[in-house]
Amino acid sequence: MGIVSSGFTGRRGGGKDLPPGQYLTHEFPVLSAGPTPHILTDHWEFTVTTESGEKYKWDWAALMALPSEEITKDIHCVTRWSKLQTTWKGVSLDTLLADVETGADFAMAHSYGGYTTNVPLDDLLDGQSWIAYEYDGEPLDPEHGGPARLLVPHLYFWKSAKWVRGLVLSDTEDLGFWETAGYHEYGDPWKEQRYAGD
Numbered sequence: 001m002g003i004v005s006s007g008f009t010g011r012r013g014g015g016k017d018l019p020p021g022q023y024l025t026h027e028f029p030v031l032s033a034g035p036t037p038h039i040l041t042d043h044w045e046f047t048v049t050t051e052s053g054e055k056y057k058w059d060w061a062a063l064m065a066l067p068s069e070e071i072t073k074d075i076h077c078v079t080r081w082s083k084l085q086t087t088w089k090g091v092s093l094d095t096l097l098a099d100v101e102t103g104a105d106f107a108m109a110h111s112y113g114g115y116t117t118n119v120p121l122d123d124l125l126d127g128q129s130w131i132a133y134e135y136d137g138e139p140l141d142p143e144h145g146g147p148a149r150l151l152v153p154h155l156y157f158w159k160s161a162k163w164v165r166g167l168v169l170s171d172t173e174d175l176g177f178w179e180t181a182g183y184h185e186y187g188d189p190w191k192e193q194r195y196a197g198d
């Protein structure tokens with residue numbers, strides 16, 4: 001009996017958490033533009049390079065020594081699936097960038113394997129992004145970006161670079177992998193900024 005409406009769970013009021021054009025999934029799809037790199041935490045390193053070329057580096061032990069946060073956020077992929085209330089553990093970019101001297105407006109995230117994606121620096125700060133290393137209480141699977149990925153859940157999920165290895169800060173906006181291929185330079189799911197010009 002009743003009306004079955006796929007996409008509405010009812011749990012949080014029937015779809016108000018879904019940006020336009022998105023549907024709900026309970027799966028965790030894997031979307032990777034290339035093969036999954038397998039990086040041992042012993043070899044993992046995260047580097048922030050400022051606009052003046054100064055470098056700040058963290059190895060895995062240094063990342064683990066930083067205060068971590070439990071994160072519960074909705075995620076939205078530009079291929080139209082959304083997943084609500086995903087749970088992660090990671091280190092806030094506020095923590096990582098606290099002592100980084102920069103006046104840059106833009107960041108390019110770089111991944112092991114060569115993927116890149118551009119994000120305004122302001123969108124990485126104020127509790128909006130993390131280097132996540134656990135998903136659902138478990139170490140992050142390699143196919144989902146383990147050992148660690150960028151998590152920027154307020155933008156389309158392509159901005160959440162898997163296997164992240166660094167940020168390059170800049171005064172000017174460069175375009176990353178998907179942005180160069182015609183996707184939106186910013187990617188706000190609530191404004192449906194899927195493609196350049198949206």
Ligand SMILES: Nc1nc2c(c(=O)[nH]1)N[C@H]1C(S)=C(S)[C@@H](COP(=O)(O)O)O[C@H]1N2
Pocket residue numbers: 028029030031032033034077078111112113115143144145157158159160161162163
């Ligand atoms: N390094 C890297 N990061 C990436 C991608 C990728 O291909 N390579 N794909 C992006 C896209 S399009 C999405 S939707 C999400 C998918 O993450 P998932 O595979 O954990 O679902 O990762 C993003 N980060």
Ligand SMILES: [Mo]
Pocket residue numbers: 031077078079157158
């Ligand atoms: Mo995506």
